[in-house]
Amino acid sequence: MAIKTPITIINWRGYVSDLKEAKNILKELSKEYSDLARKKDIELKKKPKKRDLNLYLSVPSSFIYPLQEFVKEKKNEKLKKIIIGAQNFEEIDKTNKNNCVTFSQIKSIGTKFVILNNDIEFENKVPAEIVEELPKEKSKKKNEIDNVFLQRLNSISKKNIQNKKEEVVEEKIDPEKESEEQRKLLLKAKEKEFQVLEEKLKTSLQNQMETVLIIKSNNDDLTFLTSFVKRMVKNLHYNFFDKLFICYETGKKILNMDRVYVDDCQEKVITIRRAIANLFGIDNAKRVRILYSGPINLNNVNSILKEGSVDGILINNETSSAKDLAKILVEATV
Numbered sequence: 001m002a003i004k005t006p007i008t009i010i011n012w013r014g015y016v017s018d019l020k021e022a023k024n025i026l027k028e029l030s031k032e033y034s035d036l037a038r039k040k041d042i043e044l045k046k047k048p049k050k051r052d053l054n055l056y057l058s059v060p061s062s063f064i065y066p067l068q069e070f071v072k073e074k075k076n077e078k079l080k081k082i083i084i085g086a087q088n089f090e091e092i093d094k095t096n097k098n099n100c101v102t103f104s105q106i107k108s109i110g111t112k113f114v115i116l117n118n119d120i121e122f123e124n125k126v127p128a129e130i131v132e133e134l135p136k137e138k139s140k141k142k143n144e145i146d147n148v149f150l151q152r153l154n155s156i157s158k159k160n161i162q163n164k165k166e167e168v169v170e171e172k173i174d175p176e177k178e179s180e181e182q183r184k185l186l187l188k189a190k191e192k193e194f195q196v197l198e199e200k201l202k203t204s205l206q207n208q209m210e211t212v213l214i215i216k217s218n219n220d221d222l223t224f225l226t227s228f229v230k231r232m233v234k235n236l237h238y239n240f241f242d243k244l245f246i247c248y249e250t251g252k253k254i255l256n257m258d259r260v261y262v263d264d265c266q267e268k269v270i271t272i273r274r275a276i277a278n279l280f281g282i283d284n285a286k287r288v289r290i291l292y293s294g295p296i297n298l299n300n301v302n303s304i305l306k307e308g309s310v311d312g313i314l315i316n317n318e319t320s321s322a323k324d325l326a327k328i329l330v331e332a333t334v
Helices: 019-043 061-072 073-081 103-109 127-137 148-156 158-167 175-206 222-233 237-244 258-280 299-306 321-332
Strands: 007-012 054-060 083-086 113-116 208-216 244-250 289-293 312-317
Touching: 007 244, 007 289, 019 061, 019 073, 054 061, 054 113, 061 073, 061 083, 061 103, 061 321, 073 148, 083 289, 103 148, 103 175, 113 175, 175 208, 175 222, 175 237, 208 222, 222 244, 222 258, 237 244, 237 258, 244 312, 258 299, 299 312, 299 321, 312 321
Parallel strands: 007 054, 007 312, 054 083, 083 113, 113 208, 208 244, 244 289, 289 312
Antiparallel strands: none
């Protein structure tokens, strides 16, 4: 069930050249939004009212603190409802890695929310030779993921498989043994990714930071989606759910078929909500905000929010045009 006021999160991609440009875009966005919202009110024969930007904005880590201070300045009254957040973090605490953003760093500057991106993407196909081996991998340890989930872990993109091939020593190897070694390496790598993602999610929520977990998919595999969600939330306490956002990001790109995205959104929201409800009950499941992301545009944003059973949207903004973005925001909020 969607909440009354939809949540809008903009993931601001790195096209902005410097801080000055970022500030100018925010001011321009605020003005364009206010002007377009007023025009929309008049078109709908509503009494025009003052509308300030009310959204979450994730930015590159170097922009977080200065933009937080910028939107709080008295002269920028119209920007005060913008919540500045982080686009990700790589490590929990201290690290000797270069150019690595840690959770402790973004927390120390007062970051209000964070997006947890991940590269865990899957295909629908499961090679026959892998299916035959799956029973051998099942239940090796107490908290091992189930057999269906392992199938998804094995059906990783050809690109990732090729990367692993390049790591194999260049010598004559039995094809069957080579395939088995690749499978084991991929399973181990993906299992590690899940463990890291679980740890990051738990750390962020335990520190009372609003957290957006991204789930990416290029197919309609609801079994995988259910397993993914259950794995991510099963070790969380439901008291954290008020700070948790789960965003389904579709990889579908179907021209002139905006209705497809509305139906896709509704299907995925129901699947995610049901997965959480199976573990914690429907009342606690409703505390989690579920978002939709993908090819969101002027033609489908209103329908997605009104008919998609969703709590909000996440826009991966790849344009520097404040006017284009303002148009979408007006459709989403007015």
